[in-house]
Amino acid sequence: MKRYVIIGNGVAAAGCIEGIRSVDRSSEITVISEEKHAVYCRPLISYYLEGKTDLQRMQYRSEDFYEKNGCQVLYGQKAVRILPETKKAEVSDGTLLPYDELLIAAGSSPFVPRFEGLDTVPKKYSFMTIDDALALEQALTEKSRVLIVGAGLIGLKCAEGILERVGSVSVCDLADRVLSSILDSECAAMMQKHLEAKGMRFYLSDSVARFEGNIAHMQSGADVEFDVLVLAVGVRANSGLLRDCGGEVNRGILVDERMQSSIPGIYAAGDCAEGPDISIGGKRVLAILPNAYMQGHTAGVNMAGGSERFDKGIPMNSIGFFGLHAMTAGAYEGELYEEKTDHSLKRLFVKDDQLRGFILIGCDERAGIYTSLIRERIPLSSINFDLLKKTATTASFSAEMRRKIFGGVL
């Protein structure tokens, strides 16, 4: 019998629980949950504000999830320290939890730059948790002028979620384009145009120099008046627990393909972990839900004595705004293949006989075939790439390859 302790109660933790239980049906699992909620679908908080889901449907797993999986959840408790020598985790009420295998799935926290005068802003919010969304909702009226600092994934999803229920939404970002972490200039311009047509206003290559109550004095000289401020500048991995006990940390907790950290018996997964990203051939924080689940699952299997590797991780996003979807994956390096129409844009990046990355806007059909080529590192010389670049189809594969993937006579 082992004692498992999981720090965090998000999707990586859920993946870990399911990973452990695929190997070990009976040992005790303790989950330390700072948020007083069962695991929920964090990326859905903007959909909640948009009225496309509700608190009940946002539950990631069924009501009996923890009970069914033999987990004890310590709600409202925070892990404050790890003692690797004696294999104990200390929680905020002083309890020392002994563990044999420990997962840190502590997620990330909003990064708030030191804006001058930020303390004079009466209504300001982050947008990371369901409690953030509920608090923001309380502050919004149909007349609210909302300023969102940060035109990344979080800021823009927030903007989409609230646009129809407030007076106006303005978004500023130091970057020269929207979604700068996943889109290049031209793709970003296409998305920005779409968002502007829906009524959003942008201040790009610009940031707030100083807040004065409900006015943001921008670096460009513009003054933006607002009633509600949302800070969505970025996030930072919650890696402190491991760093403080001597483990290796870069931008996140450094982990190998088994999701094990530099300290034996301690694993990390999700937004706090910096693990393998095969699209760059190095390690990177892949702060997206699919990887959080997969990393958590991999950690869980290995913690329980099984064997699973997270060796196909890449950044990948599917993010839609008012019906226009952007799908992106991998790294944007190498030779570019491009297809454009008035309503769609496809960019494929090819290097060393492999598809390395793509950006697809408004052309998402069967995109997973492209994603799998990156993840599986399929040599493009083994398929009909001329066909594939035009249409994502397994018809571009050899008959033998199709037989293999579709299982049988095909």
Place this chain on the structure above:
Amino acid sequence: MRGNKAMKRVYVNEEWCLGCHLCEYNCAFANSGLSDMVLALKDRPIFPRIHVEGDERISYAVSCRHCEDPICVKSCIAGALSKEGGVIRVDQNRCVGCLTCVLVCPYGALAPNDQGVMQKCELCLQNACGEPACVKGCPNRAIVYEEREDAV
């Protein structure tokens, strides 16, 4: 995710597939909830859960493989996809239409319905057909529903 080796799945023989697209119509009808095929399909775009792919040389139908280790289920940001009894299902009430499953399905087997909500092959086990309509209606028996050891 284990122990589903004996699951029946839909397989296609591309040498026998005529590319007639009848499976797509049978699928759309079986999942329409209507008892009249004309009412269900006539003069409207169809959104089948199986689709024929190919080029001038070959054709074959693609539907969900009900993978042993389903990356769509692991990737679903809404917890809407699940696998029970070997069948991957989508809870449309929970789906928010983010298309992450489309982004990750290596087979290109998933597509949303006309409302932007995901739908997928659930082997017709829950609808009035009771068995895969694509298989039942395939005029050349190119689509079969059987157990195979070398499954995905």
